[in-house]
Amino acid sequence: MLTTQSNITMRAVMTVDPEGMAARIILAFLATAGLFYVNIMPAIVSGLIDSLAFSRADAGLVASFNIYGAAIGALCAVFIITRIYWKPLAIGLLIGLMSFDMASMWVTEPFTMKLIRGLHGMIGGMLVGVSFAVIARVSLVHKTFGYLLFVQFGFGGLGVMLLPPLAPVYGTSALFLSLVAFSAFSLLMLFLLPAYRVEDIPTPTIAGEIRWRPLGAALLSVFLFQAANMGLYAYIIDLGKSYGLTLSFMAPTLGISAWAGLVGAWLVIVFSTRFGRTLPLFIATSLTLLATIGLHYSASQSIFWLANVLVGVTWAFCIAYLLGICAEFDKEGKMAALGGFASKTGLASGPLVSALLLNSQGYTMLINVAAIALVGCLLICIYPTQLLDKLDKTVQDGVG
Numbered sequence: 001m002l003t004t005q006s007n008i009t010m011r012a013v014m015t016v017d018p019e020g021m022a023a024r025i026i027l028a029f030l031a032t033a034g035l036f037y038v039n040i041m042p043a044i045v046s047g048l049i050d051s052l053a054f055s056r057a058d059a060g061l062v063a064s065f066n067i068y069g070a071a072i073g074a075l076c077a078v079f080i081i082t083r084i085y086w087k088p089l090a091i092g093l094l095i096g097l098m099s100f101d102m103a104s105m106w107v108t109e110p111f112t113m114k115l116i117r118g119l120h121g122m123i124g125g126m127l128v129g130v131s132f133a134v135i136a137r138v139s140l141v142h143k144t145f146g147y148l149l150f151v152q153f154g155f156g157g158l159g160v161m162l163l164p165p166l167a168p169v170y171g172t173s174a175l176f177l178s179l180v181a182f183s184a185f186s187l188l189m190l191f192l193l194p195a196y197r198v199e200d201i202p203t204p205t206i207a208g209e210i211r212w213r214p215l216g217a218a219l220l221s222v223f224l225f226q227a228a229n230m231g232l233y234a235y236i237i238d239l240g241k242s243y244g245l246t247l248s249f250m251a252p253t254l255g256i257s258a259w260a261g262l263v264g265a266w267l268v269i270v271f272s273t274r275f276g277r278t279l280p281l282f283i284a285t286s287l288t289l290l291a292t293i294g295l296h297y298s299a300s301q302s303i304f305w306l307a308n309v310l311v312g313v314t315w316a317f318c319i320a321y322l323l324g325i326c327a328e329f330d331k332e333g334k335m336a337a338l339g340g341f342a343s344k345t346g347l348a349s350g351p352l353v354s355a356l357l358l359n360s361q362g363y364t365m366l367i368n369v370a371a372i373a374l375v376g377c378l379l380i381c382i383y384p385t386q387l388l389d390k391l392d393k394t395v396q397d398g399v400g
Contacts, residue, residue: 015194019139021147026189027135028148032155033094033186034127035070037179038230038347039156040163042254045351046237047167047175048113056238058110060355063234065114067348069121070128074341077129078334086130087190093127094187101180105173125344129337135327136336137196142324146268149316153261155182157312161255164237164247214384215335218325219342221381225285225322226346227353228373229315231366232295234351236308239363243298253305257312264316273392277385281321282378288314289374295367319343325384 016022037044041063048059080089100120107113135144159178166174232239240250264284271280287310294307326339350370357366 014192016192018194018196023193024138024144024147025151026193027131027138027144028151029186029189030090030193031128031131031135031148032152033097033183034073034124034131035067035344035347036152036155036159036182037066037124039152039258040159040175040178041230041234041351042237043160043163043167044172044175045234046164047172049238051167051171052108052113054110054113056235056358057355058114060234060351060358062110062113062117064348064352064355066117066121067230067344067351069118069123070125071121071341071344071348073122073125073127074129074132074337074344075125076122077126077133078337078341081130081133081334081337086134087193087195090127090130090190091187093123093130094183094190096123097127097183098180101176101183104176121344125340128344129340132323132327132336132340133334134193134196140272141327141336142272142321143269145320145324145327146265146272148265149268149320150262150265153258153265153312153316157255157258157261160258161251164251211329211387214387215326215329215338217380218322218329218384219339221377221384222319222322222326222339222342223346223349224373224377224380225288225318226343227350228292228370228377229288229311229350230347231350231354231373232292232363232370233311235354235358235363235366239295240298240304242362243304245298245301245304249301250304253308256305257308260309260312261316264313264318265320267317268320273389276389276392277321277325278382278389281318281381281385284314284317284321285374285378285381288318289371289378292367292371292374296364321385322381325381325388328388 016026032039045059045063048054048062049056054062097120100116100123104113104116104120107116135141135148138144163175163178236254237247237250241247291307291310291314294303294310298304298307323336323339323343326342327336329335353369354366357369
């Protein structure tokens with residue numbers, strides 16, 4: 001009896017407060033590990049083109065295979081998250097990620113790279129889906145997603161600043177080794193997280209039966225927003241080169257723009273739902289649209305710099321709110337995992353459409369298509385955000 005009690009006490013001491021800042025940060029690292037390659041995607045695409053002589057299309061398709069695999073993995077997580085213990089699964093998935101990243105270091109042929117990165121994506125996507133489901137079980141879900149974006153853009157900025165110059169010297173090994181290191185660090189922190197059982201979680205904003213129409217609108221908004229941004233971001237280095245910009249200028253610019261995402265993530269943590277969801281998302285998405293249109297004038301270093309930094313801020317801000325909206329439609333985390341599926345499908349579709357649209361005429365058409373997708377996101381997301389804002393107001397009035 002004493003041994004059992006001491007074991008329980010030891011486990012309690014070794015885990016962090018389930019609602020504390022440390023837990024939110026560790027969950028952010030766990031979710032980021034499954035999709036960290038997206039944050040350094042410009043470095044990977046550029047590295048494949050420059051170091052392995054992949055064509056633009058092949059490099060973009062490697063990115064798409066990687067993220068489409070993640071979408072499949074995230075969808076699988078929707079069906080298994082309530083049936084198994086999430087922590088042992090997460091450990092196995094992190095080990096699998098590191099194995100495929102190390103295998104990628106030895107690949108030089110496009111088809112094999114697409115296959116390996118697709119399988120890697122499935123493992124990572126399942127890890128992100130599991131992580132999102134656990135995040136949905138924590139109170140103030142928007143705040144936790146803010147921490148997630150804080151981690152993603154912070155380390156992503158470091159990656160896109162330091163890794164592109166290393167790829168021509170050390171090859172793609174430097175890129176994949178950075179992914180292995182991040183996964184290993186996340187694995188160590190994972191053991192500090194508590195169990196997050198379904199029966200212990202707070203009451204969701206949306207109670208009872210899931211409302212599929214507003215959820216569908218939220219999922220479509222996530223898809224369009226991610227596709228529009230990643231379609232350009234994956235090729236942003238090559239886009240800059242096509243306008244005459246140098247890598248020595250673009251690498252620090254992209255690093256700063258990713259770190260600017262920290263501002264967006266911080267604003268989500270501070271605001272949470274204090275000002276609702278509709279107005280903040282409308283303003284931030286509109287700014288993303290203006291910055292995207294500004295890429296037409298990338299021949300100007302100042303406009304290229306400003307557009308990327310602005311998107312850095314608004315990308316982190318908007319996606320944290322959009323994923324949080326999906327997570328509020330059920331308490332078990334299935335809809336949060338489904339939001340992860342929509343996110344990854346969008347992230348994969350962006351580079352795929354870009355690979356199909358790119359031609360000798362440059363990036364004009366691609367920028368226009370991304371702008372149209374953002375307009376669609378802006379219009380569609382109003383429905384679920386207004387619904388949640390009204391429900392919040394009803395609850396507050398009832399309490400008052």
